[in-house]
Amino acid sequence: MKTPSFFSTLDTLNPPQQICFAAAILTRSAPNYQLFLELTQFGDIQLFRQALNLLWDFASGQQNQAALEKWLPQIEQHIPDREAFDMYGVHPATDAMLSLSMAMNCALSPSSEEVDGIAQLALKTIGQFLKYSEVPELKGTELQQYIEQHPLYLQQLDFYDELLDTLAKVKLTPSLIKEIKTLARNDETSHLGISISEEK
Helix, strand or coil: CCCCCCHHHHCCCCHHHHHHHHHHHHHHHHHHHHHHHHHHCCCCHHHHHHHHHHHHHHHCCCCCHHHHHCHHHHHHHCCCCHHHCCCCCHHHHHHHHHHHHHHHHHHHCCCHHHHHHHHHHHHHHHHHHHHHHCCCCCCHHHHHHHHHCCHHHHHHHHHHHHHHHHHHHCCCCHHHHHHHHHHHHHHHECCCCCECCCCC
């Protein structure tokens, strides 16, 4: 499924703004990874959240690139192997961890295209989830139309639009980052509609 590109807008943002955008997407993906972890005992949600917090701190100027470098091997070590788990949940969990790795790489070496890839991957995750859970019989144009008209897909696009509009118009400040984090948490509900209590 072809997903929309946000590259032209992202390319007008500076690297901290781009990382803020990526971190917001990852925050909304976190419940998918956490549910997979609870079902399989594979992974480390604290690692995910600590790395995500580092990205938020980087966006606010509180962390430098050197502080992020040591996290990449740990993140890559915890990316699930899709072939090793006979359950659908491995796919959104893997997408979340791959996106986290991509975001870390963007912080180390800014790339509008890579951040755009994170946004597109989240939309693909929604599309795969809808096909698996609601319309396994659909394919091709019918499937694409179903996905693109679904509330989950449209909500994610609205989320992107709100983020990009805010980041493009307002200076990135600690108070704004706090607001964006709250928006991204979405009452601990993921972009797949998965709601799970946050780890104590």
